[in-house]
Amino acid sequence: MSEVTDMLLTAAVHGVKNQLGELLWRLDARGDCLLEQRIALRCAQRLSSALLLWRSAQDQLALNLEAVDPHEMLDDLASEYQALFPDLQVVRVEPIPARSSPGWMFVDRTLLSMVLSDIVHNACRAARSRVSLRATDWQQGVCLEISDDGPGYPDAVLDTAGSALHAAAEGQTGLGLYLAGSVARAHRRQAQAGAIELCNAGGACFRMYLP
Amino acid sequence: MTLGHLQGKRVLVIDDSDAMRSQLQQTLSGAGCGRLLTVPNIRQALEALKAESFDIILCDYYLGESTDGQQFLEHLRTNDLISRHTLFIMITAEQGYQRVVQAAECAPDDYFLKPFTAAQFNARLHRVLEKQDALQAVSKATDRKDWLAVIRACDALLESGDRHAFEALKIKGSALLKLGRAGEAEALYRQVIATRALPWARHGLARALATQGDVQAASDVLEENIAEAPEHMASYELLSRLRQQSGDLGAALHVLERAQAVAPGTMARVRHLGDLALQAGRPEVAEQVLGEALQRHRFSPVREAADYARLAQSMTRQNKAKQALAPLVQAKREFRDEQSELLLSAHEVIALRGAGEANKAEQLMKGLIERAQHVMPGDTAMAIAEACYLTGHEQAGEKMLAHAVQNAPEDQRVHGQARAVLRAAGKSDEHGDALIETNQRQVILLNNEGVAKAESGDLEAAISLLSNAADRLPNNVLIVSNAALVIAKQMLVRGQDAELLRTCLRYRAAVAQQSPAHPKLQQIDTLLSRLRKPAAT
Numbered sequence: 001m002s003e004v005t006d007m008l009l010t011a012a013v014h015g016v017k018n019q020l021g022e023l024l025w026r027l028d029a030r031g032d033c034l035l036e037q038r039i040a041l042r043c044a045q046r047l048s049s050a051l052l053l054w055r056s057a058q059d060q061l062a063l064n065l066e067a068v069d070p071h072e073m074l075d076d077l078a079s080e081y082q083a084l085f086p087d088l089q090v091v092r093v094e095p096i097p098a099r100s101s102p103g104w105m106f107v108d109r110t111l112l113s114m115v116l117s118d119i120v121h122n123a124c125r126a127a128r129s130r131v132s133l134r135a136t137d138w139q140q141g142v143c144l145e146i147s148d149d150g151p152g153y154p155d156a157v158l159d160t161a162g163s164a165l166h167a168a169a170e171g172q173t174g175l176g177l178y179l180a181g182s183v184a185r186a187h188r189r190q191a192q193a194g195a196i197e198l199c200n201a202g203g204a205c206f207r208m209y210l211p
Numbered sequence: 212m213t214l215g216h217l218q219g220k221r222v223l224v225i226d227d228s229d230a231m232r233s234q235l236q237q238t239l240s241g242a243g244c245g246r247l248l249t250v251p252n253i254r255q256a257l258e259a260l261k262a263e264s265f266d267i268i269l270c271d272y273y274l275g276e277s278t279d280g281q282q283f284l285e286h287l288r289t290n291d292l293i294s295r296h297t298l299f300i301m302i303t304a305e306q307g308y309q310r311v312v313q314a315a316e317c318a319p320d321d322y323f324l325k326p327f328t329a330a331q332f333n334a335r336l337h338r339v340l341e342k343q344d345a346l347q348a349v350s351k352a353t354d355r356k357d358w359l360a361v362i363r364a365c366d367a368l369l370e371s372g373d374r375h376a377f378e379a380l381k382i383k384g385s386a387l388l389k390l391g392r393a394g395e396a397e398a399l400y401r402q403v404i405a406t407r408a409l410p411w412a413r414h415g416l417a418r419a420l421a422t423q424g425d426v427q428a429a430s431d432v433l434e435e436n437i438a439e440a441p442e443h444m445a446s447y448e449l450l451s452r453l454r455q456q457s458g459d460l461g462a463a464l465h466v467l468e469r470a471q472a473v474a475p476g477t478m479a480r481v482r483h484l485g486d487l488a489l490q491a492g493r494p495e496v497a498e499q500v501l502g503e504a505l506q507r508h509r510f511s512p513v514r515e516a517a518d519y520a521r522l523a524q525s526m527t528r529q530n531k532a533k534q535a536l537a538p539l540v541q542a543k544r545e546f547r548d549e550q551s552e553l554l555l556s557a558h559e560v561i562a563l564r565g566a567g568e569a570n571k572a573e574q575l576m577k578g579l580i581e582r583a584q585h586v587m588p589g590d591t592a593m594a595i596a597e598a599c600y601l602t603g604h605e606q607a608g609e610k611m612l613a614h615a616v617q618n619a620p621e622d623q624r625v626h627g628q629a630r631a632v633l634r635a636a637g638k639s640d641e642h643g644d645a646l647i648e649t650n651q652r653q654v655i656l657l658n659n660e661g662v663a664k665a666e667s668g669d670l671e672a673a674i675s676l677l678s679n680a681a682d683r684l685p686n687n688v689l690i691v692s693n694a695a696l697v698i699a700k701q702m703l704v705r706g707q708d709a710e711l712l713r714t715c716l717r718y719r720a721a722v723a724q725q726s727p728a729h730p731k732l733q734q735i736d737t738l739l740s741r742l743r744k745p746a747a748t
Contacts, residue, residue: 021230022230041328
């Protein structure tokens with residue numbers, strides 16, 4: 001893509017996101033349009049995902065690593081989505097007692113927030129009453145877990161576990177998982193790369209391992 | 212979430228979108244801000260910042276102008292236009308641009324990715340304000356350039372196990388380097404790297420190694436950093452400077468060209484690249500990079516008259532003197548202050564001579580010599596010197612070069628420029644060396660005379676001599692620091708004097724700015740701390 005096309009694309013994204021932002025705030029002001037707010041946010045996420053996919057395809061997923069408090073990141077995500085889904089309980093839960101609480105994780109905060117927002121959004125849509133977010137120690141890194149009490153992942157999604165690009169074409173869930181997998185794998189420590197894992201345990205359970 | 216933290220805060224919003232400005236205004240005005248100003252562009256933002264200070268700046272990255280939010284932030288930080296305590300938050304629609312990592316001091320405090328609901332916005336702002344509060348003591352000490360206090364404040368955060376420990380380590384490393392405590396800085400960065408090889412830590416380690424003279428190890432660390440974090444721009448810039456210091460201008464230039472291929476440079480990098488290209492005898496590179504950058508920022512306040520002067524210089528060096536006149540004429544219309552006028556006129560004389568317009572050049576030159584009697588930056592002095600020699604005003608040219616060398620007697624760049632001017636005027640390198648040596652000696656004699664007067668007890672004579680010299684040679688840290696020192700001694704003997712204290716602090720600040728680890732700073736501070744405050748009446 002030429003520099004000019006890139007500039008035009010950026011300007012277009014900027015324009016659309018500004019308009020979506022305006023829409024969100026107008027809906028917010030009315031106070032009775034949560035569903036419409038969620039749709040507007042979903043549109044913005046799709047746009048961001050498309051751009052991220054494009055950057056990832058161009059091999060432009062260079063990370064800007066910084067020390068991030070995993071609990072703080074999950075707290076922020078939980079409170080954001082609690083406000084959008086007030087009928088659910090969206091909470092960060094403490095680590096499993098047998099496993100210790102992680103200190104810092106060394107991640108690209110922006111990229112990680114983006115892909116995790118998508119996962120949490122999906123979990124909120126699928127959940128019956130509760131979405132839990134949890135950070136625990138994992139080897140020399142961190143495991144971030146997002147689980148809900150909905151119907152769980154379909155078998156086809158469990159099979160590909162976010163690693164197949166063709167599955168990403170089948171909807172926002174597939175694309176979100178594919179990008180989460182790409183961002184996890186881009187986080188490396190020596191020979192060890194990050195990964196994601198999906199399972200069904202009383203609902204869908206998404207885990208991201210970051211070395 | 213309520214924004215109790217915003218109570219009484221002064222907030223500046225910069226966004227080209229009317230709708231976004233009004234949305235942010237609506238949210239923020241309900242949160243009890245002490246002052247809230249929204250502006251649509253950088254120009255108005257700069258006017259506002261000249262008139263008052265703000266605690267928080269919310270700036271859209273994409274301003275629909277030639278200069279983006281990042282360039283604007285860099286302009287603010289490098290020109291010290293905002294306090295370190297001021298939060299600068301970049302609002303962006305696209306996460307892609309921030310892949311390019313700026314030097315730590317030019318990075319925003321946070322990025323807010325659009326779109327967001329009012330609740331999301333408030334929650335993010337709340338987090339950043341918490342961080343601002345936690346780092347308050349550090350930021351205030353940074354504003355005062357009191358690096359010892361910065362280190363103390365960082366240590367306090369680290370000992371208390373604060374959540375901002377990594378931020379504190381990053382700032383502490385930088386402060387240690389400012390004080391010349393490179394060994395301690397090296398240990399700190401190695402400690403961080405043992406946990407994780409974060410790009411800023413490796414960059415800091417390279418700085419620490421280079422300061423201790425291990426340029427090879429520093430360069431290796433930087434190459435490693437660039438290989439693993441190719442968008443860490445600060446690493447290219449430091450590597451280029453190290454190559455330049457080793458005398459390999461071609462390699463230094465090549466490093467910056469690699470950076471330029473990753474991302475278009477900020478004006479600071481473009482200036483560095485332009486300078487380097489001119490020194491390396493590659494004016495075509497300077498012309499291309501500066502020409503593109505000035506076109507991109509054509510309406511922006513991040514430009515300086517010196518950028519146009521460099522562009523013109525790169526053209527005259529390629530025998531395109533007639534073309535070189537165009538950017539100079541354009542710049543003269545925009546930059547009307549005395550210093551810019553002198554610099555641009557000097558380059559105009561050079562271009563006019565090159566274009567065969569000897570009469571016009573001579574006419575302009577006469578006025579220039581008359582006006583160039585006072586203190587001026589090294590580049591201006593050099594340009595005027597070159598213009599003088601070209602128009603046959605050798606004596607005036609020699610005076611300019613003498614001033615430039617005396618102002619920065621140890622600066623190799625100034626020596627190189629002086630030799631180049633003399634070479635272009637047909638003088639031998641021996642002539643250049645002699646000029647540099649003579650003026651280095653003169654300035655040492657001047658300094659010694661002042662110090663001797665002070666030691667013999669004639670502090671007034673010492674102050675008179677050294678203050679005059681300091682005002683004439685503001686970049687000469689030896690002279691300026693001794694001027695501050697003798698004033699402090701005088702006040703210790705005769706008692707505090709408001710006017711003398713102001714002058715002393717001004718000199719001290721000038722030294723701290725140019726050489727934060729200068730040993731005289733501590734001597735000045737010790738003397739000043741012994742001054743008793745005047746009794747209240």
